[in-house]
Amino acid sequence: MTHRRSLTIFGFLCASALTALAQNDGLNMRFANGIAAIAEEKVITVDDIRREISPLIPQIQRDARNEKEFNEKIESLQDSVIQDLIDKVLIIKEFRKEKDGKEARNIPASYVDNRIADILSEQFDNDRSKFLAYLRAKGTTLREYRKEVEEDIIFHYMQQQQRKSQSVVSPVRIEMFYRENKDRFYQEDGVHLRLIQLSRADNATDAELKTKADEIIAKFKGGAKFEDLAKEYSQDSRRSKGGDWGWVKRSDLKDDFKNPLFVLKPGEVTAPLMLSEGCFILFAEERKYAGNQAIDEVRDQIERMLVTQMAQSSQERWLERLRRNGYVKHY
Numbered sequence: 001m002t003h004r005r006s007l008t009i010f011g012f013l014c015a016s017a018l019t020a021l022a023q024n025d026g027l028n029m030r031f032a033n034g035i036a037a038i039a040e041e042k043v044i045t046v047d048d049i050r051r052e053i054s055p056l057i058p059q060i061q062r063d064a065r066n067e068k069e070f071n072e073k074i075e076s077l078q079d080s081v082i083q084d085l086i087d088k089v090l091i092i093k094e095f096r097k098e099k100d101g102k103e104a105r106n107i108p109a110s111y112v113d114n115r116i117a118d119i120l121s122e123q124f125d126n127d128r129s130k131f132l133a134y135l136r137a138k139g140t141t142l143r144e145y146r147k148e149v150e151e152d153i154i155f156h157y158m159q160q161q162q163r164k165s166q167s168v169v170s171p172v173r174i175e176m177f178y179r180e181n182k183d184r185f186y187q188e189d190g191v192h193l194r195l196i197q198l199s200r201a202d203n204a205t206d207a208e209l210k211t212k213a214d215e216i217i218a219k220f221k222g223g224a225k226f227e228d229l230a231k232e233y234s235q236d237s238r239r240s241k242g243g244d245w246g247w248v249k250r251s252d253l254k255d256d257f258k259n260p261l262f263v264l265k266p267g268e269v270t271a272p273l274m275l276s277e278g279c280f281i282l283f284a285e286e287r288k289y290a291g292n293q294a295i296d297e298v299r300d301q302i303e304r305m306l307v308t309q310m311a312q313s314s315q316e317r318w319l320e321r322l323r324r325n326g327y328v329k330h331y
Contacts, residue, residue: 025050025057025074031331036082038329039089044082052081082330088155090322095154107157112150119149162315169306177302178295185298189250189262190288194226194243197236198279209279213272216281220269226283235278243283257282 027036027046037044056077064070096104124130135145178185196216198209216229230243238244250258257280260270264284273280295302 025053025078026071027078030075030078033331035331036078037086037331038327039086040093040327042089044085044089048085049078049081052085053077086328087319087322088151090319090326090328091158092151092154093326094322095158107150107153111153112146115149115153116146159315162318163311167307167311169303169310173306174299174302175295177306178298182292185293187288187290187293189290190247191261191264191284192286193245193248193261194230194283194285195236195238195245196226196230196234196243196281196283197277198233199235200278201235206274206279210272210274213279213281217269217272220283226269226285247288 027049028034030036031046034046035043036046036049053074057074060070060073060077064073096106098104120126120128120131124134132142135142138145140148196213198204198212200209212233216233220226220229227242227244231239234243236243250262252258253261256273256275260273261282261284264270264282264287266284266287268284270280270282273282
């Protein structure tokens with residue numbers, strides 16, 4: 001469920017905060033009787049919706065360029081949350097439904113106990129008095145809270161089972177996707193860059209910096225590892241990491257760096273580069289050349305993409321079936 005957050009976060013939104021939010025969200029105007037929908041026997045109220053959207057309001061206020069856009073975003077979010085709350089009811093019903101003559105499934109009480117113990121530890125520092133105060137502020141009894149936790153466990157379990165059913169992609173489908181989308185796997189020239197920077201401390205002259213850089217390059221050509229030399233001599237922020245700047249593309253760098261760097265072969269260094277910031281020695285640890293990546297390089301990436309697509313499509317079909325077979329009334 002895209003817009004759900006942990007129960008404990010929402011619980012801290014007390015009645016007074018909900019009242020303040022009501023002045024800004026338009027829900028009372030949309031649903032004058034305080035009810036947004038009924039799913040099975042569950043009444044979904046405007047306060048249910050507010051508890052879900054309240055953590056997202058500040059970000060929407062920051063992103064909206066004007067009042068009209070803010071209201072449109074809020075209404076879209078409300079519609080999405082209402083559908084999410086309806087779907088949760090239908091998913092829980094599906095879990096508890098008898099199938100093929102088998103008894104309805106239930107979550108063992110120990111699972112709920114363990115989850116509540118985790119919440120007490122993570123959110124309340126194992127302070128039961130804080131936890132009970134939270135329940136009072138929320139207007140919820142311990143029994144009602146246990147039911148909420150149980151339903152959250154069921155909801156996430158059912159979603160996980162649905163995703164598992166779509167976790168296998170055939171090699172043929174991966175190869176077909178690669179052939180049909182080769183342009184998506186084009187890569188620029190890339191270099192795994194390490195560098196050594198000698199700064200102009202103590203008013204060092206270009207000649208002094210170049211002499212020092214030549215000494216370092218001589219040690220590298222004599223067999224020293226560039227990583228070790230960077231840890232010893234470099235004066236930049238990546239010194240402790242052996243001068244490692246990771247993979248960089250041509251478009252990431254200014255001409256002073258990219259022109260000498262991208263003519264290097266793997267394992268080569270540049271001559272000393274004299275710039276206003278100091279003297280630099282660049283090292284090409286690895287190279288990737290411009291062109292479409294081979295399928296073996298992107299097979300795992302394609303598989304993850306297809307699994308995600310299949311899971312989304314499968315879940316939407318599953319939810320559509322639950323919606324058709326369930327009782328839902330919108331207000």
